[in-house]
Amino acid sequence: MLAAYIEAYGGPERLRVGTLPEPSPGAQDLLVDVAAASVNPIDFKLRQGKVKSMMRFDFPLILGNDLSGTVRATGPAVTRFKVGDRIIARLGKARIGAFAERALVTESDAALAPSSIDLADAAALPLAGLTAWQALFELGQLSAGQTLLVHAGAGGVGHLALQLGRWKGAQVIATASEKNRERCLQLGADQVIDYRSSRFEQIMHSADVVLDTQGGDTLLRSIAITRPAGHVISIAAMPTPEVARAWGVGPPLTWILAFLTRPERAAARARGVNYHYLFMRPDGAQLAELVKLVDAGQLRPQIDRRYPLRETAEALAYVEAGHAAGKVLVLP
Numbered sequence: 001m002l003a004a005y006i007e008a009y010g011g012p013e014r015l016r017v018g019t020l021p022e023p024s025p026g027a028q029d030l031l032v033d034v035a036a037a038s039v040n041p042i043d044f045k046l047r048q049g050k051v052k053s054m055m056r057f058d059f060p061l062i063l064g065n066d067l068s069g070t071v072r073a074t075g076p077a078v079t080r081f082k083v084g085d086r087i088i089a090r091l092g093k094a095r096i097g098a099f100a101e102r103a104l105v106t107e108s109d110a111a112l113a114p115s116s117i118d119l120a121d122a123a124a125l126p127l128a129g130l131t132a133w134q135a136l137f138e139l140g141q142l143s144a145g146q147t148l149l150v151h152a153g154a155g156g157v158g159h160l161a162l163q164l165g166r167w168k169g170a171q172v173i174a175t176a177s178e179k180n181r182e183r184c185l186q187l188g189a190d191q192v193i194d195y196r197s198s199r200f201e202q203i204m205h206s207a208d209v210v211l212d213t214q215g216g217d218t219l220l221r222s223i224a225i226t227r228p229a230g231h232v233i234s235i236a237a238m239p240t241p242e243v244a245r246a247w248g249v250g251p252p253l254t255w256i257l258a259f260l261t262r263p264e265r266a267a268a269r270a271r272g273v274n275y276h277y278l279f280m281r282p283d284g285a286q287l288a289e290l291v292k293l294v295d296a297g298q299l300r301p302q303i304d305r306r307y308p309l310r311e312t313a314e315a316l317a318y319v320e321a322g323h324a325a326g327k328v329l330v331l332p
């Protein structure tokens, strides 16, 4: 089958598109004919080797973390899906490989695809949608009437977070550049702050929940405007030592992370803010909740660009440039 893969970590030149053997399903696996895979920043970070201290992979490594497609075969222990089902999934972290004609999905990571949007477009949902859901509802405990600040409201995660915030009944504020103002307002933001020309803390003074997609200075300034007992969730900072320990990371790296994450943890502690680093996880049941919202017309993934599998390197380069509006798809 055709696949986009790397044989060693490095720059864009490491990415190859060629023929690799088709995977065969284990007991609880679905073998899926991929309709589309979405590009997520983890794809180029992984290619660069930036996550190799946290996750180990064998080569050749097919990239791509989430997908939509049709079940072609099932393992003997699969009970919830059958051949011909249209599904979406965030693939297991240890066994990615969505930029290919076929991929394996663990049954518990999959959900039936929404029926109200194109199957390929539904690939925009799993990783970014689950990230927004877990950040806002599991960690942020967002409720109606609260103020939610979403950084990069036009981005892959941000544009779904805005819609989920609106659905929950929160007052939603987004940061975005001027060209994305209208888009954010249409998706559910009550207010959009141009991050290029203003500092958000000079325009808004309090938030109950902040979704930080930037890290660094943006994260520290976000903590400074969050009310005591509120929640700041970063998906772009360094993992906290607690998260690293939960992944089974050993002491030397955990100590380094404790040192590197001291500014945000100390700032949050001093203010009485709950600070969380999130590394999202696959979850078929949560994905099914997102699918219900799509079919109820409450959530619409936006597609910025579509690339053929042979142009996976170009798709990654476009997202790596940092200005995608919505999601970018790769289609075999």
Ligand SMILES: NC(=O)c1ccc[n+]([C@@H]2O[C@H](COP(=O)([O-])OP(=O)(O)OC[C@H]3O[C@@H](n4cnc5c(N)ncnc54)[C@H](OP(=O)(O)O)[C@@H]3O)[C@@H](O)[C@H]2O)c1
Pocket: 040, 041, 042, 127, 128, 131, 151, 152, 153, 154, 155, 156, 157, 158, 175, 176, 177, 178, 179, 180, 195, 213, 214, 234, 235, 236, 278, 279, 280, 319, 322, 323, 324, 325, 326
């Ligand atoms: N930890 C996790 O589990 C997890 C999961 C998903 C994503 N992430 C991380 O979260 C980050 C965002 O992911 P994504 O998929 O949403 O990325 P993305 O789609 O590539 O984000 C692009 C968007 O970011 C906006 N942007 C760039 N700089 C900004 C700034 N300083 N302030 C506000 N907006 C800015 C751009 O807007 P303009 O074009 O208007 O500039 C663009 O709309 C990445 O670092 C990714 O690795 C982590």
